[in-house]
Amino acid sequence: MPESPDLTEVTPESIQGLVQGASAQLESIDDLESLEKWRVEYLGRRGRLTGVLRGLSQLDLEQRRVAGALGNQAKRQLEEELEQRTRKINDARLAKSAGQDRLDVTLPGRLPVTGRLHPTTQIVREICDAFIGMGFTVVEGPEVEWDHYNFEMLNIPKGHPARDMWNTLWIDHRNEAGEYPMLLRTHTSPMQARVMESMQPPVRVIIPGKCYRYEATDATHEWHFYQVEGLAVDDGITFADLKGTLYEFAKRLFGEDRKVRFRCDYFPFVEPGVDMSIDCFACHGEGEGCRLCRDSGWIEIMGAGMVHPKVLAGVGYDPEKYTGFAFGLGPERIAMLKYGIDDIRLFYSNDLRFLRQF
Numbered sequence: 001m002p003e004s005p006d007l008t009e010v011t012p013e014s015i016q017g018l019v020q021g022a023s024a025q026l027e028s029i030d031d032l033e034s035l036e037k038w039r040v041e042y043l044g045r046r047g048r049l050t051g052v053l054r055g056l057s058q059l060d061l062e063q064r065r066v067a068g069a070l071g072n073q074a075k076r077q078l079e080e081e082l083e084q085r086t087r088k089i090n091d092a093r094l095a096k097s098a099g100q101d102r103l104d105v106t107l108p109g110r111l112p113v114t115g116r117l118h119p120t121t122q123i124v125r126e127i128c129d130a131f132i133g134m135g136f137t138v139v140e141g142p143e144v145e146w147d148h149y150n151f152e153m154l155n156i157p158k159g160h161p162a163r164d165m166w167n168t169l170w171i172d173h174r175n176e177a178g179e180y181p182m183l184l185r186t187h188t189s190p191m192q193a194r195v196m197e198s199m200q201p202p203v204r205v206i207i208p209g210k211c212y213r214y215e216a217t218d219a220t221h222e223w224h225f226y227q228v229e230g231l232a233v234d235d236g237i238t239f240a241d242l243k244g245t246l247y248e249f250a251k252r253l254f255g256e257d258r259k260v261r262f263r264c265d266y267f268p269f270v271e272p273g274v275d276m277s278i279d280c281f282a283c284h285g286e287g288e289g290c291r292l293c294r295d296s297g298w299i300e301i302m303g304a305g306m307v308h309p310k311v312l313a314g315v316g317y318d319p320e321k322y323t324g325f326a327f328g329l330g331p332e333r334i335a336m337l338k339y340g341i342d343d344i345r346l347f348y349s350n351d352l353r354f355l356r357q358f
């Protein structure tokens with residue numbers, strides 16, 4: 001607590017002495033906390049100089065006049081010195097922290113880590129865009145499917161040898177007849193029947209989605225992979241429409257000067273059935289030891305055909321009136337061709353070094 005002033009000592013000299021002592025003390029202060037203590041001691045409500053000024057009233061008139069003027073001048077001086085000292089301490093603090101946390105505005109910025117679309121998603125979208133541009137609509141369907149749609153509606157009854165074309169993962173659930181009616185769909189073709197059951201021609205849809213097969217994996221086979229199915233049904237659709245549409249697709253995805261080749265193939269739900277190949281864009285049929293086409297000059301990219309009349313009849317369409325074409329392709333295999341990826345297992349092994357390249 002500051003001492004009370006002894007008013008018998010309030011002389012010009014004592015005021016000057018008080019100011020000198022206060023100034024000297026102020027000079028040695030270099031933190032804000034001590035500065036506040038100093039302010040309270042001299043200039044606070046009960047501070048030493050404030051006490052002197054308050055006590056002046058007890059002096060006689062002449063003494064009061066002289067001491068009063070000196071006292072007020074002392075107060076102004078100390079307040080000014082306090083302000084200067086405060087500024088000095090603040091500047092020093094700022095300079096110190098600027099030195100410690102120096103901000104180098106010339107450093108290059110740090111990019112935030114952003115995610116990206118999986119390469120399969122990218123290629124599926126690219127494939128869909130090519131068909132959307134030709135008037136197709138995207139439809140999706142269930143991955144857990146009934147035997148009814150995966151096989152029977154596609155002209156593959158129970159016991160049909162063609163079931164062996166699709167090694168199936170069955171759901172562990174028996175019906176009353178002791179059969180397993182549910183499975184993980186082995187292809188996107190079951191959506192053909194589902195779509196046709198839900199609408200009347202004209203039909204023009206593509207169905208991207210995941211499929212599952214009970215298969216050993218190797219460089220070109222995964223046990224889960226994507227397919228993109230296509231279906232067009234209307235009055236008067238011919239094999240020429242199938243060829244034209246798929247030729248246009250090949251050009252949109254692999255370049256204007258692509259050639260396509262159709263060869264007979266068998267799928268129970270199309271008649272005639274074909275596989276479609278594109279000419280090898282790596283060696284143009286002239287390579288020796290070509291990784292892509294194995295020197296055949298052709299790369300197979302999908303199965304296709306004219307929708308079987310039994311499939312049309314099965315969903316209640318009149319096969320005498322309507323015809324259509326369907327196709328099914330594997331996007332991972334397309335991405336492998338397009339980007340030179342030599343092992344399909346890379347897509348789903350979650351190696352960021354692979355995924356970051358797309």
Ligand code: FA5
Nearest residue numbers: 187189221222225267303304305326327328329330333
């Ligand atoms: C089918 O699945 C037929 N549903 C395609 C079809 C649709 C034919 C409509 C006619 C009309 P396939 O089993 O060949 O056909 O498979 C089609 C494509 O799926 C293949 O060309 C391949 O790209 C891809 N595929 C098949 N099995 C695998 C697998 N294990 N791993 C990766 N991709 C596969």
